[in-house]
Amino acid sequence: GIFTWLWLPEDMDADILFERAKAQKVTFIPGSKFYPSGQEKHNCLRLNFSFSTMEQIDTGIAALGSLMNDFYA
Numbered sequence: 001g002i003f004t005w006l007w008l009p010e011d012m013d014a015d016i017l018f019e020r021a022k023a024q025k026v027t028f029i030p031g032s033k034f035y036p037s038g039q040e041k042h043n044c045l046r047l048n049f050s051f052s053t054m055e056q057i058d059t060g061i062a063a064l065g066s067l068m069n070d071f072y073a
Contacts, residue, residue, distance in 0.1 A: 024063045
């Protein structure tokens, strides 16, 4: 596959994380977009790795990790 699914802590909202990540030029698809209306899960996301270099993946994952650490601040 070219995607990987990531589960976040239950109280972390990937839709909010997406907006913060976008400002860092890191994007993903929030998991809520894959559920029927009214049944969305907000603590998951889908990452694509098919067109990124290893350096870009490392940079993006580091940025996401930092944003996740700052999520509750």
